[in-house]
Amino acid sequence: MSYTIDGTTGPWELVIGLEVHAQVISKSKLFSGAATDFGSEPNTQVSFVDAGFPGMLPVINRECVAQAVRTGLGLNAQINLVSRFDRKNYFYADLPQGYQISQYEHPIVGMGTIDIELESGETRSIGITRLHLEQDAGKSMHDQHASKSLIDLNRSGVALMEIVSEPDMRTPEEAGAYIRKLRTILRYLGTCDGNMDEGSMRADVNVSVRKAGEAFRTRCEIKNVNSIRFVMQAIEAEARRQVEIWESGGEVTQETRLFDPARGETRSMRSKEDAHDYRYFPEPDLLPLVLDEAWVATLKTELPELPDAKRARLMQDYGISRYESAIFVMEQVTADFFETVATGRDAKQVANWMLGDFFAALNRTGRSIENSPVSAADLGALLDLIKDGTINGKIAKEVLELMVETGEAPGAIVEARGLRQVTDTGAIDAAIDQVIAANPDKLAEYKSGKDKLFGFFVGQVMKAMAGKGNPALVNEALKQKIGAPAA
Amino acid sequence: MLDMSIAEALAALAAKKISAVELTDAHISAVEALNPRLNAFITITADQARAQARAADAARAVGNAPALSGIPIAMKDLFCTEGVRTTAGSKILEPFIPPYESTVSARLKAAGAVMLGKANLDEFAMGSSNITSAYGAVENPWQRDDGAKLVPGGSSGGSAAAVAARMAMGATGTDTGGSIRQPASFTGIAGIKPTYGRCSRFGIVAFASSLDQAGPMARTVEDCAILLGAMSGFDERDSTSADRPVPDFRAACARGVQGLRIGIPREYRVDGMAPEIETLWQSGIDWLKRAGAEIIDVSLPHTKYGLPVYYIVAPAEASSNLARYDGVRFGARVDGADLIDLYERTRAAGFGAEVKRRIMIGTYVLSAGYYDAYYLRAQKVRALMLRDFNEAFATVDAILTPTAPSAAFAIGEKMDDPVTMYLNDVFTVPSNLAGVPAMSVPAGLDARGLPLGLQVIGRHFDEETVFAVSATLERAAGFTAMPAVRAGASS
Numbered sequence: 001m002s003y004t005i006d007g008t009t010g011p012w013e014l015v016i017g018l019e020v021h022a023q024v025i026s027k028s029k030l031f032s033g034a035a036t037d038f039g040s041e042p043n044t045q046v047s048f049v050d051a052g053f054p055g056m057l058p059v060i061n062r063e064c065v066a067q068a069v070r071t072g073l074g075l076n077a078q079i080n081l082v083s084r085f086d087r088k089n090y091f092y093a094d095l096p097q098g099y100q101i102s103q104y105e106h107p108i109v110g111m112g113t114i115d116i117e118l119e120s121g122e123t124r125s126i127g128i129t130r131l132h133l134e135q136d137a138g139k140s141m142h143d144q145h146a147s148k149s150l151i152d153l154n155r156s157g158v159a160l161m162e163i164v165s166e167p168d169m170r171t172p173e174e175a176g177a178y179i180r181k182l183r184t185i186l187r188y189l190g191t192c193d194g195n196m197d198e199g200s201m202r203a204d205v206n207v208s209v210r211k212a213g214e215a216f217r218t219r220c221e222i223k224n225v226n227s228i229r230f231v232m233q234a235i236e237a238e239a240r241r242q243v244e245i246w247e248s249g250g251e252v253t254q255e256t257r258l259f260d261p262a263r264g265e266t267r268s269m270r271s272k273e274d275a276h277d278y279r280y281f282p283e284p285d286l287l288p289l290v291l292d293e294a295w296v297a298t299l300k301t302e303l304p305e306l307p308d309a310k311r312a313r314l315m316q317d318y319g320i321s322r323y324e325s326a327i328f329v330m331e332q333v334t335a336d337f338f339e340t341v342a343t344g345r346d347a348k349q350v351a352n353w354m355l356g357d358f359f360a361a362l363n364r365t366g367r368s369i370e371n372s373p374v375s376a377a378d379l380g381a382l383l384d385l386i387k388d389g390t391i392n393g394k395i396a397k398e399v400l401e402l403m404v405e406t407g408e409a410p411g412a413i414v415e416a417r418g419l420r421q422v423t424d425t426g427a428i429d430a431a432i433d434q435v436i437a438a439n440p441d442k443l444a445e446y447k448s449g450k451d452k453l454f455g456f457f458v459g460q461v462m463k464a465m466a467g468k469g470n471p472a473l474v475n476e477a478l479k480q481k482i483g484a485p486a487a
Numbered sequence: 488m489l490d491m492s493i494a495e496a497l498a499a500l501a502a503k504k505i506s507a508v509e510l511t512d513a514h515i516s517a518v519e520a521l522n523p524r525l526n527a528f529i530t531i532t533a534d535q536a537r538a539q540a541r542a543a544d545a546a547r548a549v550g551n552a553p554a555l556s557g558i559p560i561a562m563k564d565l566f567c568t569e570g571v572r573t574t575a576g577s578k579i580l581e582p583f584i585p586p587y588e589s590t591v592s593a594r595l596k597a598a599g600a601v602m603l604g605k606a607n608l609d610e611f612a613m614g615s616s617n618i619t620s621a622y623g624a625v626e627n628p629w630q631r632d633d634g635a636k637l638v639p640g641g642s643s644g645g646s647a648a649a650v651a652a653r654m655a656m657g658a659t660g661t662d663t664g665g666s667i668r669q670p671a672s673f674t675g676i677a678g679i680k681p682t683y684g685r686c687s688r689f690g691i692v693a694f695a696s697s698l699d700q701a702g703p704m705a706r707t708v709e710d711c712a713i714l715l716g717a718m719s720g721f722d723e724r725d726s727t728s729a730d731r732p733v734p735d736f737r738a739a740c741a742r743g744v745q746g747l748r749i750g751i752p753r754e755y756r757v758d759g760m761a762p763e764i765e766t767l768w769q770s771g772i773d774w775l776k777r778a779g780a781e782i783i784d785v786s787l788p789h790t791k792y793g794l795p796v797y798y799i800v801a802p803a804e805a806s807s808n809l810a811r812y813d814g815v816r817f818g819a820r821v822d823g824a825d826l827i828d829l830y831e832r833t834r835a836a837g838f839g840a841e842v843k844r845r846i847m848i849g850t851y852v853l854s855a856g857y858y859d860a861y862y863l864r865a866q867k868v869r870a871l872m873l874r875d876f877n878e879a880f881a882t883v884d885a886i887l888t889p890t891a892p893s894a895a896f897a898i899g900e901k902m903d904d905p906v907t908m909y910l911n912d913v914f915t916v917p918s919n920l921a922g923v924p925a926m927s928v929p930a931g932l933d934a935r936g937l938p939l940g941l942q943v944i945g946r947h948f949d950e951e952t953v954f955a956v957s958a959t960l961e962r963a964a965g966f967t968a969m970p971a972v973r974a975g976a977s978s
Binding site for chain 1: 589815
C-alpha cells in the first residue's frame with residue numbers, strides 16, 4: 001500500500017468507497033411481470049405498473065429477492081430476515097411514478113466482505129456495508145428528435161442490487177480489483193451478468209484524500225462510471241484535483257461529480273446545496289419483506305462453488321500455482337475447461353498449454369473460451385498425442401494452430417498432414433549425415449570445443465526432418481555421430 | 488321499482504316480476520332527470536348499462552344469474568374502468584381512459600352488476616363536501632328548512648347522492664378518512680369501510696395508500712352486505728390485500744346483538760357536539776341494550792390525536808402518490824419551455840386548490856429536518872391508536888359512536904378555513920388509521936329534517952359483527968324518511 005499522490009506538501013493517501021449497481025438476472029422486473037430483455041425495441045418491455053399508471057401497484061418478484069439473498073450469501077454477508085422498501089421521491093421524465101422504490105433504512109443484506117488480490121500477490125479484505133434492492137428508472141434520449149426528448153421505459157422497474165462497500169480501498173488498483181472480484185462472484189452466482197458496457201453493472205465512486213494517520217476528509221462522489229478502467233482513471237484524476245485544492249489552501253466541498261474520459265477529468269454535476277431532498281418514507285403499497293429462515297438456508301445449500309474456494313481446491317487437487325489457479329477461476333467456464341482437460345492428465349502441463357499457446361491462439365483470433373473452436377476434449381486429445389509419442393511438442397504447437405483454424409480434431413490433423421514424429425533411427429541417421437556433410441566448418445568449430453553448436457546441429461536435423469523428428473532420438477544419435485558436448 | 492332495496496330487486500328479478508332491462512331503464516331515466524340538478528355523475532354510461540342489463544336478463548334466462556345480476560349501481564370515478572373515462576374528479580385526468588379495470592369494479596361486473604356511470608367525488612378523494620371536484624359540486628338530495636343547497640358530504644358525495652336520490656340502487660365508494668361514512672350519514676344511507684386489506688386497491692386511483700379502502704354504499708345495511716360480498720377478496724396484484732376467505736356478510740345481518748358487548752368511547756364526546764347527535768347516540772345505546780347487548784364504557788385515549796395524525800400521514804402519502812401526474816405519459820399536459828416548466832404548468836393547471844394544499848403539506852412533513860417531527864411521530868401515535876382499539880376490543884365486540892359531528896351543511900358554509908372542514912372527519916379517521924372496519928347507519932333526523940348516522944366500529948376482519956350491530960340499529964331506528972329530491976317524487 002505504498003500508493004500515494006505526491007503533492008508539494010508531501011504524500012497524500014487515497015480513501016475510496018464504491019457503490020456498485022448490479023442489474024439482477026431475472027426474467028421479469030422487480031415489481032411487475034414485464035420482461036427485462038436487453039436491446040429490445042423502445043417501450044416494448046413495459047407494464048402499466050412500470051409506466052406509473054393510476055391505480056397500479058407494485059408486487060415484489062420472488063426471484064429477484066432470491067437473487068439478492070444469493071448475492072448476500074456469496075459476499076459472506078448478513079441476510080436480514082426482515083427488510084423494508086421505501087420511496088425515494090424526485091421528479092424526472094424517465095421516472096414514471098415520481099419516486100423510486102428502494103430500500104433505505106432496512107436493506108435486505110447487511111455487512112459482508114470481499115477478499116481482493118493485488119499484482120504484488122498481496123491480498124486485502126474489503127468490507128461490504130450493505131446490499132439493497134431497488135428499481136431502475138427508464139432512459140431519456142435527447143438526441144433522437146430536434147426539439148423533443150424521447151423516453152424509453154424498458155429499463156423502468158428492472159431490479160438492481162446496490163452493493164455498497166466500506167471506504168476500505170486506498171489505491172485505484174484496489175478499486176479495480178474489487179470490481180473485478182465482485183463481478184466474478186456475481187457471475188458465479190448467476191445473479192448479474194456484469195456487463196458494464198451494456199450498463200448492467202455501473203459504479204458510483206466515493207473519493208477523498210488525507211495525510212497519513214488523519215481522519216477522513218470531505219469526499220466527492222463520481223456518478224455512473226461504466227468501466228473498470230474509467231473507475232481507476234476517475235479515482236486518480238479526482239484525487240489529484242482534491243490534493244491541488246487542499247494544497248492551494250482551499251477546501252474540498254462535498255458534491256456529486258461526473259468523469260469525462262475524453263479529458264481525463266471529473267467535473268461538478270451538483271453541489272450539496274442542490275442535492276435533492278428525496279423525502280424517503282416507507283413504501284405503503286408493500287408490506288415489510290419477511291424471509292423464511294429455512295428458505296434462506298436452502299438457497300445457501302444451492303450456492304455454486306465460489307471463486308476463492310475453487311482456487312484453493314484447484315491448487316490442492318491439481319498441484320497448480322496460486323497464480324495459475326487465480327487466472328482459471330476468474331471465469332467459471334475457464335475453470336471448468338481446465339478441470340475437464342486436467343482430469344487424468346498432467347495438470348501442470350495442461351496449465352502451461354492453456355496459459356501459453358491456447359490462450360494466445362484465442363486472443364489472436366478474437367475468441368473467448370465460451371466460443372472456443374477447440375473443445376476441452378480436443379485439447380486433451382492433443383496432449384495425449386504428445387504423451388504417447390505420436391507427435392513432439394513442436395509439432396503439437398502447429399497442430400493446435402490448425403485446430404484453432406479449422407476446428408478439426410488433433411488426431412485427424414496429424415494423420416491427414418503426416419505430422420507423426422519420426423522414430424525411425426535410419427531416417428534420423430540419414431538426416432544427420434546430410435547436415436554434417438553440408439556444414440564441415442561448423443563441425444570443425446564444434447570439435448574444437450564450441451559446445452554451443454550442438455544446438456545448431458539439433459536444429460538443422462529437425463529442420464531437415466520438417467520438425468517431425470523425435471527430439472530425444474535426434475539428440476542421442478547426434479551424440480553418437482559428433483560426440484556429446486563437454487558441458 | 489326505484490324504491491326497492493337490492494335484496495328486494497334480486498328477489499323480483501329471480502321471480503321474473505321485473506327484468507334487468509326494466510330496472511336499468513328506470514334508473515337511467517332517473518339519472519337523466521336528476522343529474523342535471525344533483526351532478527352526482529361525471530360520466531353516464533347508459534348504452535353500456537343497457538347492454539349489461541340485456542346480458543343479465545339473457546344469463547338469468549338460462550339459469551346463470553350471479554349474485555348481483557341486473558342490479559344498477561354507480562361507480563365512484565376513482566375506480567379505473569376499462570374503456571370508460573376515469574377522472575378522479577380532477578382536470579389532470581380529464582382525457583384519461585384506462586386500458587384496464589380495477590379489481591373491485593371487475594368483480595362487480597363479473598357478479599352481474601350494471602354500471603350506470605362514474606360518480607362525482609372530491610378531487611382525488613380529498614374533501615368532505617364534494618366541493619373540490621373539478622366537475623362541479625354535487626348537491627345533496629335532502630333539503631334543509633331554509634332551502635339552502637346542501638353538500639352531500641365527501642369524498643364519495645356523488646355515490647351518496649345517487650343512491651339517496653334513487654338514481655342507483657347502490658354505489659362503490661372509497662374511504663380514506665371517512666369518505667364513505669360521512670356522506671352516507673349526510674344523505675341518509677348506509678355505507679361501510681371494510682377492514683384495510685378486505686378489498687383490493689388495484690386499479691383505484693391512490694390518495695393515501697395505507698388508509699384507502701373501497702366499500703359499498705346502499706340504502707340498507709343488508710344491501711351493503713350483498714355488495715361487499717361481491718367486492719371483497721384476496722388479489723395478488725395488491726400486496727396489502729388480505730389472503731383470507733370472504734364470510735357471508737348478508738347472513739351476518741340477521742344475527743342480532745344478543746350477548747354482544749358494545750363499547751361507548753368516552754373520548755368521542757367532543758365539545759360543541761350538536762345536542763341532537765348526543766341524543767341520537769343515546770338512542771342507539773338504548774336500542775342495542777333493548778336488543779340484548781351489554782353496554783360498556785371504553786376509552787380510546789389517543790382519539791384526540793386522530794385528526795392531526797391523519798392530516799400528516801394522508802398528505803404525505805398523497806404528495807408521493809400524485810407525483811405521477813406530470814403530463815408526461817397520460818392525462819392532461821401543458822407544454823413548457825423545459826421539463827421543469829412542463830411539470831409546473833401541467834400541475835398548476837391540472838390540480839385544484841385543495842389537492843395543491845395537501846401536496847404541499849405532505850411534501851413539507853416528509854422534508855429533511857421535519858420528517859422525524861411530523862411523519863415519524865405521526866406513525867408512532869398511529870401505532871398507539873391501533874393499540875387503543877386492540878385494548879378496547881379485548882373487552883367489547885363492537886364500538887358505537889356518531890358518524891359525523893353535524894348534519895349536512897350548505898354549500899359555502901365551513902369553507903373559509905380548511906381546518907373547520909377537516910373537523911368533519913373527527914369520528915371517522917381513527918378507524919382508517921387503525922385499519923378496522925366501520926359502518927354508518929341512518930338513524931334519525933335532526934330538527935331541520937336532515938339525516939344523521941350512527942357509526943359501528945368492529946375488530947379487524949370482523950365485518951360480520953359490524954353488520955349484525957348495524958342491522959339491529961337499522962331495525963330499531965325504523966328510518967323511513969326520504970330526501971325531497973328523488974326519482975319518482977313530485978318535486
